[in-house]
Amino acid sequence: MKLPAFAYHRAESLGEAVEVLATHGGDARVLAGGQSLLPIMALRMSNPGLLVDITAAKDLQGHVFRGRDGLVASAAVTTRRLETDPETRRRHPLVSACLSRVGHAEIRNRGTVCGAVAHADPAAEAPALLLALDGAVRVASAARRRKIAAEDFFLGPYLTALDEGELVAGVEIPLLSGTAGWSIREIARRSGDFALVGVISIVDADTANRCTDARIAVFGVAGTPKRAVAVEKALLGQVLDDEVCTEAAQHAFDDIDIVGDLHGSATYRRRVGIRVVARSLAEAHARTAVRSGE
Template identity: 40%
Template sequence: MKLPAFEYRRPASLEEAARILAEQEGGAKLVAGGQSLVPVMAFRLASPTVLVDLARVPGLRGIDIGDDGVRIGAMTRWRDIEDEARLRRACPLVAEAVGHIAHYQIRNRGTIGGNLSHADPASEMPGVVVACEAELEVFGPSGTRRVAAADFFTGPLSTCLAHDEILQAVRFPSWPAVRRWAFEEFALRRGDFAYAGIALYYDEDGGGCAHNTHVSVIGATDIPRRLPAVEAAINGQRVEGPAIAEAARLASASVTPPDDIHASADYRRALVGTLVERALAAAAARS
């Protein structure tokens, strides 16, 4: 299908981009990599009157890794994240999840900021930022504010961004040298949207028991969500047979997925339990 008619603007600064958004009063859309927005426009699910291309805006690309964590600019492409070897130590959940995102051609153009702003509930990175308690830098007319990842997503394809705000960067907290983690998802074909997925990590005390457990789910809920019942069941336990089985049971009981043409609610509920079981077993086996 052909795209609807629109005006094309290419600002040279964040301030100019925010000003255009404010002038259009909700009629404009930002385009980063275009891998989510353009198909949506082609199907007439969105018909913005103005497209605001961020390609020339400085300071929105790059990966900074320091003692206080990782900062990834919103216009950083998946390919650049995938190729950054330092992330495998600085935030391995990010590095692992990126390999599951769509296909190479999509990762060559798509951006982390565009993906998070699109807020697809089956997308991988929203689940990772929620699990990692990341913060999102948002620029608007009154300057920059930080939003906790858990507060950023407000519904399917919806975020807390006002019509004149722009996602600027994502900040991940520092990652301890010793931490167990895993990312698991299931899709009909690799690169397709996940029926469900799990991102998790936990730390261990001197006795080998888990603490600081973080578990998030995608694909089976309206937004990426933590699973506090699962986290509580793992904390204080050795991550092995009985604890993993109980966590899987609680995971299935914690989600209320919809029925759709791809899978029934019961199937997705069972799948979430299976993925938690696999992820915990993978994390426990990690050296």
């Protein structure tokens, strides 16, 4: 299917990009990797009059580890570049593991993490990763710069808290503690497909193996990624073992309105999702035990 007609502007900097967006208003869209935007344009789900290409913007190319902000990735950094970066693999292996599950390598070579966040597909890994880690989105426009917490950024399917003229300039992905364990698991129809059910689990424990922190984000089951708050509450203060993890997983969707579709009913997603959460918690706990030397 052919793309609709559009004008094109190649921005050389973030400042230039937001100025063009301010001039053209809602008729302009940002083009980074194009792995989400171009398909929906071909399907006529979006018909912008102008694409603002930020891939040549030098001030949007980098990623860096920075103190309390953790890993900061700018808007033009590709998924594959971050996934395979040796420092990211060493200092934040959860990020590498999550990004390795995004589509196929060809898609990751072009697509960007910030583009996936801005697209806000409820079955995508990057939004769930930000939510699980209490991350933040750096937003820029011609008038201001601001930061939006991940929990406030995703409003619905493909809907975010971005205002007209704003773009995602970067994301902040906080680091894990040295003793925390993590896991990402998902069920999909085929390798590279979007998840029917996915979960990112992070747990931490003290020397007595009592849970001191639990953050669980599920995706592919609702209009946005969701924190499984009931599971987190069930784990805190408990001595972690397989039985505790399995029992806590039963509450994974207590406060979540699961969406069914032609790929999987709400009943299917709930039943399978509970098992996926239980296995993810067990895997995260195992990594905690290894790191603490038990």
